[in-house]
Amino acid sequence: MLSRLSLQLSLILLSFSLSVITSMAGPETRIIIDAGHGGKDEGAHWYGVRESDLNLQVAKKLEALLLARNIPVTMTRRSDVFVPLAKRAEIANSYQNAIFVSIHFNAHRMTSIHGVETFYASPAGKPIAMKIQKELVKLVETRNRFIKRGLGYAVLNKTKCPAVLVECGFISNPLERNRCKTGWYQMLAARGIAQGLINSMSPLNQKKVSDEAGAAGEKAVVKSE
Numbered sequence: 031m032l033s034r035l036s037l038q039l040s041l042i043l044l045s046f047s048l049s050v051i052t053s054m055a056g057p058e059t060r061i062i063i064d065a066g067h068g069g070k071d072e073g074a075h076w077y078g079v080r081e082s083d084l085n086l087q088v089a090k091k092l093e094a095l096l097l098a099r100n101i102p103v104t105m106t107r108r109s110d111v112f113v114p115l116a117k118r119a120e121i122a123n124s125y126q127n128a129i130f131v132s133i134h135f136n137a138h139r140m141t142s143i144h145g146v147e148t149f150y151a152s153p154a155g156k157p158i159a160m161k162i163q164k165e166l167v168k169l170v171e172t173r174n175r176f177i178k179r180g181l182g183y184a185v186l187n188k189t190k191c192p193a194v195l196v197e198c199g200f201i202s203n204p205l206e207r208n209r210c211k212t213g214w215y216q217m218l219a220a221r222g223i224a225q226g227l228i229n230s231m232s233p234l235n236q237k238k239v240s241d242e243a244g245a246a247g248e249k250a251v252v253k254s255e
C-alpha cells in the first residue's frame with residue numbers, strides 16, 4: 031500500500047516536473063547561428079583583424095544570449111574551421127521551424143565607409159532583417175546602412191527558412207575596426223541581433239513592426255560573398 035502510494039506520488043511529481051520543463055522551453059523556433067567564413071576562408075582581413083574571428087566571437091555571444099532566454103540554437107561552426115556554404119544551408123534546412131542568421135563584418139577599399147547593415151533575400155526574411163537592424167543601430171551607435179536585398183548570398187538563397195545576414199561593422203575603417211575587435215562592441219552587436227530575433231518570434235510585436243514597414247530605407251543590391 032505504501033509503495034503504491036509512493037509510486038503514485040512519484041508519477042504526480044514527474045508529470046509536474048515535465049509540465050514545468052515544457053512551459054520553460056520558450057518559443058519552438060530554432061535560431062541557426064552562422065558565423066561567416068572560417069578555416070581557410072578568413073573573410074576580410076585588415077591590419078591583423080580577421081573577419082572570421084570576429085564573426086565567431088559575436089556568434090558565441092549571440093548563442094549565450096539566446097540560450098539564456100531558453101531559445102534553441104544550432105551553430106554552423108563553433109571553432110576556426112571551414113564549412114562550405116551549401117553545408118551551412120543544409121544544417122538550417124534540417125529543421126522545420128527555424129530562423130537562419132549569418133554573422134559577418136564588412137570591408138571596403140574606401141576606408142571612410144562604415145556602419146551596420148542587414149541583408150535578406152526572401153520576403154520572409156525581410157521583417158526579421160528590419161527588426162534586427164532597428165535594434166542593432168539602437169545599441170552600436172554607428173551609421174545605419176539599413177536593410178538591403180542581397181541576392182548574391184548563397185546562405186540566403188539556399189536556406190528554406192527565413193534567413194538574414196548581418197554585417198556588424200567595417201573592419202576597413204580604422205575607428206570602426208578598433209571598436210569591432212572589442213568584447214563590448216561585439217556584445218552590443220549580439221544583444222541587438224538577439225533582441226531583433228526575439229521581437230521576430232513574438233506575435234505581439236508583429237503588427238507593430240508591419241506598421242513601420244514603410245519607415246525603413248531600403249535598396250536592392252546584388253552582392254557576392
Ligand SMILES: [Zn+2]
Nearest residue numbers: 066073134135
Ligand atoms: Zn563576410
